[in-house]
Amino acid sequence: MxxxxxxxxxxxxxxxxxxxxxxxxxxxxxxxxxxxxxxxxxxxxxxxxxxxxxxxxxxxxxxxxxxxxxxxxxxxxxxxxxxxxxxxxxxxxxxxxxxxxxxxxxxxEDRFTPQFSIDGSLSRQRIAGVHTNLYDISPGVNMITPLGTTFDFAWNVSGSSSDNYNTLDNNIDMSISQPLLRGAGVTVNMAPVNxxxxxxxxxxxxxxxxxxxxxxxxxxxxxxxxxxxxxxxxxxxxxxxxxxxxxxxxxxxxxxxxxxxxxxxxxxxxxxxxxxxxxxxxxxxxxxxxxxxxxxxxxxxxxxxxxxxxxxxxxxxxxxxxxxxxxxxxxxxxxxxxxxxNKLNVKVAENQQLWDISLFAQGTYGTQKQTDLPDTRTRNGKVGIQLSIPLNDLTIKQQLVQADTTTxxxxxxxxxxxxxxxxxxxxxxxxxxxxxxxxxxxxxxxxxxxxxxxxxxxxxxxxxxxxxxxxxxxxxxxxxxxxxxxxxxxxxxxxxxxxxxxxxxxxxxxxxxxx
Missing domain, CATH: 1.20.1600.10 (Outer membrane efflux proteins (OEP))
Incomplete structure (x- = not known):
């Protein structure tokens, strides 16, 4: 140099x-x-x-x-x-x-990570000269799996208190849904990530x-x-x-x-x-x-x-x-x-042509307490199958035509x-x-x-x-x-x-x- x-x-x-x-x-x-x-x-x-x-x-x-x-x-x-x-x-x-x-x-890539949230409120109201404190808090989590399974969980706590009367509701709400045709499968649900x-x-x-x-x-x-x-x-x-x-x-x-x-x-x-x-x-x-x-x-x-x-x-x-x-x-x-x-988008569009058939289960469990009253327990549940069949919705077919043309x-x-x-x-x-x-x-x-x-x-x-x-x-x-x-x-x-x-x-x- x-x-x-x-x-x-x-x-x-x-x-x-x-x-x-x-x-x-x-x-x-x-x-x-x-x-x-x-x-x-x-x-x-x-x-x-x-x-x-x-x-x-x-x-x-x-x-x-x-x-x-x-x-x-x-x-x-x-x-x-x-x-x-x-x-x-x-x-x-x-x-x-x-x-x-x-x-x-x-x-x-965060698509399948459980999403946590907390909702809540606190207020004070006056009706007919009676002051009441109201509160509500609801932590929850929801997620989707690569198979298309969706899961929702919420814990709802709400209540009120006044000079002579108090209430407390403590409930857990859960639901799960598994699509069988539309929205089901690893290929479709992993498509956005891929x-x-x-x-x-x-x-x-x-x-x-x-x-x-x-x-x-x-x-x-x-x-x-x-x-x-x-x-x-x-x-x-x-x-x-x-x-x-x-x-x-x-x-x-x-x-x-x-x-x-x-x-x-x-x-x-x-x-x-x-x-x-x-x-x-x-x-x-x-x-x-x-x-x-x-x-x-x-x-x-x-x-x-x-x-x-x-x-x-x-x-x-x-x-x-x-x-x-x-x-x-x-x-x-x-x-x-x-x-x-584009090929992944075609597969998703083809999946959207199928009927929407899903298995689901829902349940609510909790207790309700009120002043001078016995506690009330809640045990509710539901299991079933949900069906949705579009008959003449051309927009669904349009998605497939556009995806295929683009590819x-x-x-x-x-x-x-x-x-x-x-x-x-x-x-x-x-x-x-x-x-x-x-x-x-x-x-x-x-x-x-x-x-x-x-x-x-x-x-x-x-x-x-x-x-x-x-x-x-x-x-x-x-x-x-x-x-x-x-x-x-x-x-x-x-x-x-x-x-x-x-x-x-x-x-x-x-x-x-x-x-």
Whole structure:
């Protein structure tokens, strides 16, 4: 690690940390991990950055300004990945939403837990000059079992007291009901819980996609900044070459071997290159601000993209890529869960078509006490069967038709998603191959352009060429340099996009979600 990069990372970490979201320990592993496209090596600075989080609002203005004036913050792609996980607002918002989503699942799984309650009242009334105190308290519990059995229990205590007369009623009410057709069975009663569990899996996939897309966005923004920096470097080198050419022309003019007017166009080209430098500086500033905004860092941070152009040819196996995408793509896996949810809804709707036949039992047991009267005991019970047969209620049939239609539509949507995934994978794989060839060709073109310019300058010194030919070779060199930078960036970006489309971004960057 270079001294400037280490200083930059220390400056970033000095901005302060607030909410840690990703940790190396205590993580939930990601299911169905495929073989990623490539495995980048996580830099020590990235690992150091991953142990904290950043805040753009925790730095005093004075110290912040001093730091910005004296140093730059160098960041590789790996550093940007970890900082985006820490700081990005979209990821933070997704984790906040997960609080509500997890509680929704908890509520659904609480379906078969006994529900306790206490009702009560206390009052004082005056009728015909007689003051009476009234009280009533009723603890109770009700529950439903996975078989559909419902149980209700209530203990009712009520009474009144006045100067000469007191009453007390103490009763226990119990009831139990077991459906035989509609509402009976584990499948129907567990359906709401299973639907909620499937939804939780979908929510986790959504979170994974949000983090992956944010990482991809940060990587592409980093490469945009890197590309702008390379354009500035090339522009500066072009200015240096232009100055050397102009100096060479002036030497030839002084020797009487070139007319002074022939150097005018060289001076014009030099000014154009200086203008290109200014334009590149503006582009760098725009892209730097964009990257800082994604990372949610202070916009005055003097960020510099740092990465070596080490391209590696990636073997493309379309069948393997397609299978990997089906195992990891959020849209495809989520749609499978949606189909499972819809099938459960169909089973529930089919069950609703049945007659409502239930066995039931009810009982009331208690005592009543009154002043100057003997206690009265209550022992009431009832057992029977309850029947309800809808004859022409089309709304019941409507539920089944809607559930079946929704299921068939979701299955068609799965085919559409699958077809779209294959098309995207084929397009991305073709891009990777083409950009790799472009990078190789651009490198060869650059080598030839450099040699051609050197030859043309030598010929100019010998009086066998003209400034027009030299300027033409110089323009060819600038074009070749730009094409090589663009080809390399395009190739790396194509790999990043392919990684996103495969759904393997988190595995590639060795990130697990603390969810």
């Amino acid at each position: 270079t001294k400037s990069r280490l200083t930059g990372i220390i400056f970033i970490l000095s901005l302060g940390m607030t909410i840690p979201y990703v940790h190396a320990d205590d993580l939930i592993p990601i299911e169905r991990v495929p073989i990623p496209i490539f495995k980048p090596q996580i830099s020590p600075a990235a690992a150091q950055s991953s142990q904290g989080s950043l805040s753009r609002n925790n730095v005093p203005a004075t110290s912040q300004a001093t730091t910005n004036e004296n140093q730059q913050v160098e960041m590789t792609v790996a550093d940007v990945v970890f900082l985006s996980i820490r700081n990005n607002r979209t990821i933070k918002s997704s984790y906040i939403n997960r609080i509500s989503q997890k509680f929704d699942l908890r509520v659904a 639907v909620a569990r499937l939804q939780e899996k979908i929510n986790k996939l959504h979170l994974k996609t949000t983090v992956s897309e944010t990482i991809g966005q940060a990587i592409l923004a980093h490469r945009d900044l890197l590309q702008a920096q390379e354009e500035l470097r090339l522009a500066n080198e072009a200015v240096i070459r232009g100055q050397e050419t102009l100096q060479q022309n002036r030497s030839l003019i002084a020797a009487g071997r070139m007319a002074e007017v022939d150097a005018v166009q060289t001076e014009a080209d030099l000014e154009n290159q200086k203008l290109r430098v200014l334009q590149a500086q503006q582009t760098i500033e725009d892209r730097r601000l964009n990257l800082l905004d994604i990372l949610n860092l202070d916009l005055s941070t003097p960020l510099v993209a740092k990465e070596e152009f080490k391209l590696k040819k990636i073997p493309i196996d379309l069948r393997k890529l397609f299978d990997t995408a089906l195992l990891n793509r959020e849209d495809y896996q989520s749609q499978l869960y949606v189909i499972d949810q 068939r539509t979701s299955e068609l949507q799965l085919d559409i998603i699958k077809s779209g995934i294959e098309r995207q994978i084929r397009t991305s794989a073709t891009e990777v191959k083409i950009y790799w060839q472009q990078a190789k060709t651009a490198q060869t073109s650059l080598d030839l352009a450099r040699r051609a310019l050197e030859v043309e300058k030598t010929k100019l010194n010998a009086g066998r060429s003209s400034t027009f030919e030299v300027r033409s070779m110089e323009q060819n060199l600038r074009d070749a340099e730009t094409q090589l930078v663009n080809a390399r960036i395009n190739y790396l970006n194509a790999l990043t996009r392919l990684d996103l489309q495969l759904g393997t971004t988190l595995e590639t960057w060795q990130v697990s979600l603390n969810d």
